[in-house]
Structure formats: C-alpha cells, structure tokens
Amino acid sequence: MRPHSLSVLVASVLGLASSLALAGLPRLFPDDAVKAKMQFSPTGVVQVKGEALRLSPGAQIRDTANRIVLPSHIRGEYTVRMLLDNGGQVHRVWILTPEEAAMPEPKR
Structure with missing residues (x-):
C-alpha cells in the first residue's frame, strides 16, 4: 500500500471509532433548558x-x-x-429523541 493510502485508511478507522464511542454518550442539556412542544414554521x-x-x-x-x-429545513x-436569550427570543433548541423526551426535567 502507498503511504498516503495507508494514512487515509488509518484516519478513517480512527474517525469511525471515535464517532461510535461518542454515539453511546447521552447528550447533556443546560439545567435551565425548558422542555416543550415546539411547532416549527419556515418564517423564523x-x-x-x-x-x-x-x-x-x-x-x-x-x-x-x-x-x-437550519430553521428553514424543519417542519412540524x-x-x-430550549433556551431563550435575554430578549425572550428562542436561542438554542435541542430536538429530543423519544428516550430524552421521557426523562424528567432536572429539579431547579
């Protein structure tokens, strides 16, 4: 194998291994992120x-x-x-998996 091809193969395997390792970790949300049902529209x-x-x-x-x-790519x-900014606008949103949605919100 050529040295360049071998380095590309090694980098690909390491990238896949790290992706698989991270896939099993639960996402962490800020404690003040509120759980809600959100309806998206293309208008912002x-x-x-x-x-x-x-x-x-x-x-x-x-x-x-x-x-x-992108907000324009989400419907439904x-x-x-979600987190709001100081002006009351929606600043951060995490769409939840069914497992995440079933988890209780943290105590405040």
Whole structure:
C-alpha cells in the first residue's frame, strides 16, 4: 500500500471509532433548558404553548443526532429542550429523541 493510502485508511478507522464511542454518550442539556412542544414554521417563528416566539438571529437548532440544522429545513411539531436569550427570543433548541423526551426535567 502507498503511504498516503495507508494514512487515509488509518484516519478513517480512527474517525469511525471515535464517532461510535461518542454515539453511546447521552447528550447533556443546560439545567435551565425548558422542555416543550415546539411547532416549527419556515418564517423564523415557532409556536410554544400557543405562543408565537421568534428565533434569535444566532439561533442554533440541533436534531436528535446533535447535528445543527437550519430553521428553514424543519417542519412540524417536536418535543424539544430550549433556551431563550435575554430578549425572550428562542436561542438554542435541542430536538429530543423519544428516550430524552421521557426523562424528567432536572429539579431547579
């Protein structure tokens, strides 16, 4: 095998191994992240408990695999954990897996 091909193979195997190791770890959420049902729309506005909330300019939404997704690519209602910024806009959102949604919120 050529040295370059071998280094690419080793890097690929190590990357896969680290991804598999991290896949088993539970996601950690800030204690003040509130659990809610959130309805996404393409307009940058979300519905939470019947109230329309705007996404902050730097809003970050993470899917169940913890990947950052664009607000324009999400439709429908999800159980989430969310943080608001100081202006009351939605700043961080984590879309929950069924297992995460079943877990109780931390005591405050």
